[in-house]
Amino acid sequence: MINHLLITKSLIRRRRPDFDFTIFHNSPVTLLSKPLNKCKLALVTTGGLHLKTDAPFDLSLKNGDCSYRILPGEVRHDDLMVSHKWYNHKFINADLNCVFPIERMREYVKAGEIQSLSEEHLSFMGHIYDTAPLIKYSIKAGRHLKGLGVDVAFLTPT
Amino acid sequence: MCNQSVGLIARGIEASGISTVCVSFRKEITRLSRPPRILSVNFSAGKPLGNPGDGNMQRKIIEAGFSLLQNTTTDMTILDLPYKSSKFRFL
Numbered sequence: 001m002i003n004h005l006l007i008t009k010s011l012i013r014r015r016r017p018d019f020d021f022t023i024f025h026n027s028p029v030t031l032l033s034k035p036l037n038k039c040k041l042a043l044v045t046t047g048g049l050h051l052k053t054d055a056p057f058d059l060s061l062k063n064g065d066c067s068y069r070i071l072p073g074e075v076r077h078d079d080l081m082v083s084h085k086w087y088n089h090k091f092i093n094a095d096l097n098c099v100f101p102i103e104r105m106r107e108y109v110k111a112g113e114i115q116s117l118s119e120e121h122l123s124f125m126g127h128i129y130d131t132a133p134l135i136k137y138s139i140k141a142g143r144h145l146k147g148l149g150v151d152v153a154f155l156t157p158t
Numbered sequence: 159m160c161n162q163s164v165g166l167i168a169r170g171i172e173a174s175g176i177s178t179v180c181v182s183f184r185k186e187i188t189r190l191s192r193p194p195r196i197l198s199v200n201f202s203a204g205k206p207l208g209n210p211g212d213g214n215m216q217r218k219i220i221e222a223g224f225s226l227l228q229n230t231t232t233d234m235t236i237l238d239l240p241y242k243s244s245k246f247r248f249l
Binding site: 012021025026027036042044047086105108129137138141143152153 | 171178182187230
């Protein structure tokens with residue numbers, strides 16, 4: 001059986017000998033307090049997406065850019081670009097939804113499966129070596145979404 | 159790396175009082191950060207919801223996430239999805 005954990009760590013340590021994964025031993029849990037069809041949903045991706053008019057992620061940072069970008073609720077594929085050089089963009093270029101399933105979620109709102117989508121979604125650039133700043137930014141992101149009345153977040157890696 | 163980041167971000171958002179579910183194509187990495195709900199998929203980097211244009215696959219994964227969100231859980235739950243995508247050929 002392939003041990004992806006060891007393989008990935010080994011590959012990363014060729015570039016960053018000091019690297020190790022961040023480990024937690026418990027899970028924060030927020031249970032849904034109402035049915036899904038009464039919930040507001042936000043998408044969050046680590047795909048490095050951002051508006052073409054927004055500042056790109058800084059790929060020169062040694063430990064990775066932990067900041068996030070806001071994607072407006074009405075965003076279209078043509079509005080976006082990707083600043084993330086560690087995955088192949090051919091799939092997302094062909095269909096935004098295989099990374100950021102905004103059109104699918106709009107269908108669920110229309111069908112009444114979820115009540116609404118957030119006015120803002122979030123995008124990180126997930127290639128991060130030093131995770132301490134990322135943890136801080138994730139709490140900031142959570143507060144940001146909470147302020148928008150978001151109940152549920154659906155997250156995708158790349 | 160993204161499979162670690164997605165779990166850590168889910169933790170921060172969950173701690174803010176928002177229920178989260180995160181997709182992962184390397185669950186052995188994501189699980190180290192113990193986000194509460196993981197959808198484990200068999201896809202490769204760059205297409206966590208399967209091949210471009212495969213709306214049915216995207217719906218299956220999202221609906222599995224909706225199901226997981228409605229479960230009562232007090233600790234990390236991992237749902238292993240059996241779906242596989244065929245090699246995608248660009249026209």
